[in-house]
Amino acid sequence: MSWKAIHRWLGLTLGTLAAVLGITGAVLAFDPVQQAWQAPAAAGSLPVATLVERVTRNVPDVEEIRRLPSGGIVVFSFAGDQPQASYVDPVDGRVLGAWEPSALPRWVKNLHRSLLLGDAGRWGAAGVALTMGALCVSALVLLLRRMGGWRRLTARVRGTLAQRIHVVAGRVVLAVLCMTSLTALTMSASTLGLVTLDRTEPEVLSVVTGVPDRPGAQLAALKGLAVKDLRKLTFPGTSDPEDTWTVTTAQGQGWIDRYSGQMLVWQGATVAQRVNDWAVVLHTGEAAWLWAVVLGLAGASVLVFWLSGMVIWWQARRQTPQMSGNTPLAQADVLIFVASEGGSTWGFAQTLHNALSESGHRVHSSPLENFRTTAATRQVFVLAATYGEGQAPAHASQALSHIAKLDAKAVPVTVLGFGDRQFPTFCAFAVALDQTLRARGWPALLPLECIHQQSGQQFARWGVALAQALGETLVLEHVPRVPSTVQLMLIARQDYPDAFEAPTAILRFAWPAQSLGARLRGHGLARFAAGDLVGIVPPGSAVPRYYSLASGVEDGFVEICVRQMPGGLCSTHLLGLQVGDRVTAFIRSNPGFALPRTRRPVLLVGAGTGVAPLAGFIRRNDRRSPMHLYFGGRDPARDAYFGPDLQRWLGEGRLATLKTVFSRVPDGGGYVQNALRRDAERVRDLVAQGAIVRVCGSRVMAQGVTETLDEVLAPLRLSVATLKTKERYAEDVF
Secondary structure, rough: OHHHHHHHHHHHHHHHHHHHHHHHHHOHHHHHHOEEEEEEEEOOOOOHHHHOOOOOHHHHOOEEEEEEOEEEEEEEEEEEEEEEEEEEEOOOOEEEEOOOOOOOOOOHHHHHHHHOHHHHHHHHHHHHHHHHHHHHHHHHHHHHHOOOOHHHOOOOOOHHHHHHHHHHHHHHHHHHHHHHHHHHHHHHHHHOOOOOOOOOOOOOOOOOOOOOOOHHOOOOHEEEEOOOOOEEEEOOOOOOOOEEEEEEOOOOEEEEEOOOEHHHHHHHHOHHHHHHHHHHHHHOOOHHHHHHHHHHHHHHHHHHHHHEEEEHHHHHHHHOOOOOOOOHHHHHOEEEEOOOOOOHHHHHHHHHHHHHHHHHHHEEEEEEOOOOOOOOOOOOEEEEEOOOOOEHHHOOOOHHHHHHOOOOOOEEEEEEEEOEEEEOOHHHHHHHHHHHHHHOOOOOOOOOOEEEOOOOOHHHHHHHHHHHHHOOOOOOOOOOOOOOEEEEHHHHHEEEEEOOOOOOEEEEEEEOOOOHHHHHHHOOOOOOOOOHHHHHOOOOOOOEEEEEEEOOHOOEEEEEEOOOOOHHHHHHHHOOOOOOOOOEEEEOOOOOOOOOOOOOEEEOOOOOOOHHHHHHHHOOEEEEEEEEEEEEEEOOOOOOOHHHHHHHHHOOOOOOOEEEEEEOOOOOOOOOHHHHOOHHHHHHHHHHHHEEEEEEEOOHHHHHHHHHHHHHHHOOOOOOOHHOOOOOOEEEOO
């Protein structure tokens, strides 16, 4: 069973109980804070003998002095026949007021410690603590895998809102939760009798010699004992002449003769006692109220983990289709194996599965970890997504090593990768898988192909090549599962009818606010920022078209830049809209391109409609970070998109510098690559200052920018690939 499966099923089965213990633990953490505020703490260096002298001067018939974990001093005494407990001021022994045990409802403690089930509940609570430990270990493994190792543990988190909450909260409190589960198990060991803490109390008596009791202030053992080490001092009873003083400290327990003041017996604390004492402090925070606050927040976070984990599980379940028409493995002539982290790759697998079945094949689809062939197998296809920093999806983490051990057969195995070119490890797992298969001697029907951002068009083109290779009629029309959509109303448009080759327009739509539930599900238009994508579903089509956003949720509108594409169903629909018309849309996050909040320089490079998300970054640059834009067009009179806005943002300080080039006019400066090369020294200086780089435009333009920057940055021994690994460079290409 994989680490992800362990983490998921422990969370789903025992997560509710863990949340209950976390919430009750957060409530109980308030107790040490309350204690710390109720009474002054005694000076740690104050001798216990001095404290005894001050207390006995003010409080008659003292039976016991107790130092609370908070440092406050409580005295137990009698007033006539009535027992009483009082806070005292350790400075002068003056009574400050009555002391009462914690006012927290006892049932909260019982619920936390034993689930209100007595001894059986204590065993149950210990089991939940053990589960929490296993959850923490599996969470650490998954966190390191997701983030790409210890060095990248603090990198920006990508994913849905629920995933980001789950991961960020884990980075903050995982160590604390691991510690609380360990200390809970330590405390449970003594509570359940698995470990013995106390030694047998010795039979010691004061020796009656006829001399009067020695005052506590004169006892040598108490003079040499600091209050900071005291836990409890019990006075000898007045009715028993052989009774002794009993002093309990963190180091052990001692019995003192009431007449001579000699230490009769000293029992040092056992290792088990010391370990348990530390476990109590670390688990409850009773000796450090600031730590108790941390524990309270960590306890409350368990509910956050449970809720976000349930949302993540539900999202994955909804995204993973049940394969219909799955032929048994032994009877299938075509096998499809899938490695998918979020479930979307299974949708492509189902499309391929259906198309091959319609072509007369018996097809079996299964997760990649089940990779094998049978006597009936004639073709194998592997659809593999890449997770994190080039790793396999969690469920297929051992698939590569498994395949490397298999003897190759004559059956062709064709690999199709899925990933995002934003990341330097684009389709790295699919590449590694393909290399392993070829090294082991497996043939391939088609060379490795990598699909960018789940492109249905690219998948269809691969289907054409597959049909030719098989010599069959095969059409792969993949219709991705569209999230919940909303209706957006067009409120403004700015047209560029004379733009080269095709008309273009900047379209602005009203933004409909949505509920927290929509945000958690990752659907609709809950939370978005410039650089994210809006999916537009045109009438008569189930396939959305994605456009980069030039606005964020703070702007109160959704803005995109649309260029007419030859035969483009969606662009034709959008450019035909009039103010007041509506479109069907949803948001898809684009975390790899998002711009972090920073005061470092930002270098923006865009061409044509690719300037849209860059304009959005500048629009929301409220911190006035130094942003530098290189914008390329063809003719300033035709396609200077966002021109007036850029000039206004320059004046407002949202944009530090603007360099424009136009390729179709005399002395226009050529392309953005030419401008970057001309400003090589300035670009190097910005990058040396830690600049973040974002590039948006056509794939040809982005490739040219990469080559130019590699050349410009060579004196710094830097490259675009290096900047990508440091998450300082990202591109959005089309």
